Structure formats: C-alpha cells, structure tokens
Amino acid sequence: MRRRPGIGGLQNAAAARDQYRMLGENVAKIRTDMMKEQLATFRSQLEEFARKHKNDIRKNPAFRSQFHEMCAKVGVDPLASNKGFWAELLGIGDFYYELGVQIVDICLATRPHNGGLINLQELCNLLRQRRKSDREAVSEDDCLRAISKLKAQGFVTVDEVERRLSWTSGRAIDALDTLLDEGLAMIDDGHKDGRRRYWFPCVSSISTSVADT
Amino acid sequence: MQKLGDFKLPHFFNYPPYFTLQPVRDTREKQVQLWKELILDYCRTQKIFVIGLEEDFPLFSNAVIERSLTHEAREAFLSALVSEAGRAEWLDKGHRKCLILWHRIQDWADIILHFVKDNGLEDSVITVEEMRSGIECRGTELHGIDRTILMRALKLLEQKGKLAIFKGTSADDEGVKFSM
Numbered sequence: 001m002r003r004r005p006g007i008g009g010l011q012n013a014a015a016a017r018d019q020y021r022m023l024g025e026n027v028a029k030i031r032t033d034m035m036k037e038q039l040a041t042f043r044s045q046l047e048e049f050a051r052k053h054k055n056d057i058r059k060n061p062a063f064r065s066q067f068h069e070m071c072a073k074v075g076v077d078p079l080a081s082n083k084g085f086w087a088e089l090l091g092i093g094d095f096y097y098e099l100g101v102q103i104v105d106i107c108l109a110t111r112p113h114n115g116g117l118i119n120l121q122e123l124c125n126l127l128r129q130r131r132k133s134d135r136e137a138v139s140e141d142d143c144l145r146a147i148s149k150l151k152a153q154g155f156v157t158v159d160e161v162e163r164r165l166s167w168t169s170g171r172a173i174d175a176l177d178t179l180l181d182e183g184l185a186m187i188d189d190g191h192k193d194g195r196r197r198y199w200f201p202c203v204s205s206i207s208t209s210v211a212d213t
Numbered sequence: 214m215q216k217l218g219d220f221k222l223p224h225f226f227n228y229p230p231y232f233t234l235q236p237v238r239d240t241r242e243k244q245v246q247l248w249k250e251l252i253l254d255y256c257r258t259q260k261i262f263v264i265g266l267e268e269d270f271p272l273f274s275n276a277v278i279e280r281s282l283t284h285e286a287r288e289a290f291l292s293a294l295v296s297e298a299g300r301a302e303w304l305d306k307g308h309r310k311c312l313i314l315w316h317r318i319q320d321w322a323d324i325i326l327h328f329v330k331d332n333g334l335e336d337s338v339i340t341v342e343e344m345r346s347g348i349e350c351r352g353t354e355l356h357g358i359d360r361t362i363l364m365r366a367l368k369l370l371e372q373k374g375k376l377a378i379f380k381g382t383s384a385d386d387e388g389v390k391f392s393m
Contacts, residue, residue: 190232
C-alpha cells in the first residue's frame with residue numbers, strides 16, 4: 001500500500017489494518033471450524049478402530065501403546081473414567097487399576113531394600129514375574145499409565161477394592177490398614193456418604209521416582 | 214493457592230484426609246504440627262485472640278473440599294497448642310473457648326515496654342482501655358489487644374516492679390502507673 005502523508009494517510013492506514021485484521025479473524029474462524037469437524041470425524045473413526053481391534057489392544061502391549069498415543073493426539077483418554085463408551089468397550093480401566101495396586105504392593109515390599117526408589121525396568125520385571133500365570137502382558141508404558149491413573153484419583157474405598165480385585169472385605173481392610181500403618185495412606189471419614197476413604201499421598205512420590213529412570 | 218481473605222492457605226488444607234484425626238502415631242504428629250502452625254499463623258495475621266470450638270471459625274471447615282473438623286479434632290489440635298507452654302490456654306473447664314497466644318505473655322510485656330518508651334510515658338499514668346484503644350496505640354500491636362491478655366502482661370510487669378495497676382471508679386477506669 002502506497003504511503004500517503006498527512007492525517008488522511010494515517011486514517012487510510014488504520015482502516016487498512018482493521019480490514020486485514022477482520023480478514024485474519026475470519027480465516028482463523030474458518031480454520032477452527034474445519035478442525036473441529038475433522039476432529040469429530042477422527043474421533044468417531046477412532047471409536048470404530050477401537051471396536052475392530054479390541055482384542056489386539058488388550059493382548060498386545062506395543063499395539064496398546066500406539067493406540068494410546070493416537071487417542072492422546074485427539075484428546076481422548078480411554079482411562080479417564082470407568083463409565084461410558086471407552087470403559088465399556090475396552091474394559092481396560094480395571095486392568096490398569098489392578099496394575100496400580102500391584103505396583104504399590106511391589107514398592108512396599110522392596111522399600112526396605114531400595115529405600116523407596118525403584119528403577120522402572122526392575123519394577124516391570126517384578127510385575128511380570130508376579131503376573132506370569134496371568135492373561136495380559138505388561139509393558140513399561142503400561143506401568144507408567146497405571147501409576148498416573150492411581151495418582152489422578154488419589155483415593156480408594158473398601159468397596160472399590162473388594163469389587164475390583166474380588167477380595168473379601170476382611171482382606172481389603174487388612175491391605176489398606178497395612179498401607180495406613182506404613183505411613184503410605186491416610187484415612188478420610190469426612191465425606192457425606194459416610195464411607196471411609198484411604199488416600200495415597202505417597203503415590204506422587206512413587207510416580208516421580210519411577211519417571212526419573 | 215486458596216485464600217481466606219488475604220491469608221494464603223497451605224496445601225494440606227485442601228487435602229481431605231487432614232480433616233480426619235489420623236490414627237497412626239507418626240502421621241498424627243505431622244498432622245497436629247501442621248494444624249498448630251496454621252492456627253497460630255492465621256490468628257496472628259487476623260489478630261484473633263480467642264477461638265470458640267463450637268463457633269464458625271473459618272479454619273475449621275473447607276467448603277471447597279466439603280470437609281469439616283469434628284469437635285474431637287478441633288479439641289485435639291487446640292489441646293496440642295495448649296500443651297506447648299505459653300502458646301494457648303483454655304478459658305473454661307469445658308474446653309469451649311481457647312485463648313491463643315501467638316505472642317507469648319512475655320512478648321506482649323516487651324511490646325508494652327517499647328510502647329511506653331516510644332511515647333515517653335515512663336512516669337505517666339494511662340488507663341488500661343487507652344492502652345488498647347487510645348490514639349497512641351493506633352498502628353501498634355497493642356491496638357485491639359484482648360483485654361485478658363493485656364492484663365496478664367501488665368501483671369507480669371507489675372511483678373517486676375515496672376508499673377503499678379490501680380482501680381478507678383469502675384472497671385473501665387483501671388489504670389497503670391509506670392515507674393521505669
């Protein structure tokens with residue numbers, strides 16, 4: 001645009017800037033709308049993919065890891081909740097939950113030897129040994145996901161432990177009280193539903209030391 | 214960080230288990246220590262001298278996480294403060310009201326001495342009421358001090374011969390003559 005001297009010139013320049021800005025905003029809006037539509041399409045295709053490959057996702061750790069990455073790219077977290085489409089379709093919420101409990105168990109057992117810091121590889125080896133007879137194979141990626149899921153919620157109730165691990169009430173309470181005595185858990189009796197909750201402030205330190213390997 | 218007015222609340226205040234008295238000894242000790250510090254800090258900054266256990270003291274509940282301290286927990290934390298010599302006292306046998314000494318009585322006595330020197334009152338007389346609400350005390354720590362605490366500090370100084378307390382015609386006229 002050719003510059004013109006004087007006030008007229010300034011006003012023209014300002015008007016031109018405004019028009020460019022409006023044009024830019026419109027372009028941005030169109031791009032956003034297009035992206036939203038693309039994401040919606042991608043999400044439904046992702047769900048279709050998950051349906052088709054349910055078994056592979058469950059059985060194959062490498063495949064499972066790549067699937068998680070794909071989900072993350074579009075802002076889908078299959079582990080975000082134990083209800084709804086993803087949890088029902090894949091049923092993998094419980095898998096990670098159980099993994100999380102086993103990891104806490106292993107960390108507790110090895111604490112006298114390693115002072116509370118455990119190498120991720122070693123943790124996975126110990127985990128695989130424990131689960132030798134079990135169905136699904138476990139990778140380091142699975143460990144990290146289980147830990148971050150534990151961290152997200154932060155607490156459990158006795159009912160939940162019983163239900164998810166198929167333990168008796170006595171066994172669940174014993175396990176939780178052991179963690180309590182070790183200083184790894186704290187009780188919370190203040191919820192209005194009257195159910196005692198066991199919180200795990202230690203989980204954040206587990207995830208930090210594991211992540212640092 | 215959550216705030217109560219201007220006061221910055223510590224992280225533990227938002228963690229639900231801290232509102233339940235912990236049964237495990239080491240965990241309980243840590244919990245009590247955190248609550249003692251919080252109570253003292255809060256009372257110091259807000260100039261609160263008395264806590265009523267059955268009243269709506271802001272620290273006793275956290276609406277954001279929907280938790281409140283039980284009466285038992287409140288009493289446990291305040292009792293711990295009382296056990297720390299000179300930090301707090303129960304005002305009644307039923308443990309319903311607690312006097313909080315975020316400045317110990319000795320500290321208050323020192324503050325009074327500074328106040329006397331700063332205002333050139335060494336040979337003067339002043340009423341107890343003026344000491345806590347008169348013009349000279351504005352902007353000083355003595356402004357708004359709890360009367361019970363003030364009397365205790367004055368009595369301590371009287372024992373040391375720094376002043377004499379005398380009664381006027383009514384409780385409002387209680388006065389102090391300094392001899393420093």
